[in-house]
Amino acid sequence: MESEGEGVSLPLIHEHLMMPWNDLRKGHCCGHFLAISDGYYCKICDFFVHKKCVDESTEYIEHPLHSIHTLKLLQSKLEFRCDVCDVRDVMGIVNLCYRCEICDFQVDLYCAKYPP
Secondary structure (H helix, E strand, C coil), rough: CCCCEEEECCCCCCCCCEEEEEEHHHHHCCCCEEEEEEEEEEEECCEEEHHHHHHHHCEEEEEEEEEEEEEEECCCCCCCCCCCCCCCCCCCCCCEEECCCCCEEEHHHHHHHHHC
């Protein structure tokens, strides 16, 4: 995480500089409300991510329900459906997911962290 002037660069999470922010709303990262909502906000895109989700995100993960391939952290620009919990995000609330670039298996950040 790099700080550039007034913004913070989070290249794995978002393409624009983000401002440290405290907001009680769902994060575009996990789609959940957190009791403490310190995070980062992009004014250009109206995009908010929780600090906790950013701190716990890595570029690649191994997931027990898809152990044959590594999953990569990506920003989902289209409708997203988690292959673990089967929740479909048609409103564009969850913009981050881990996806297998070989077979398109995808999992939201919550299911990536807390597999069933």
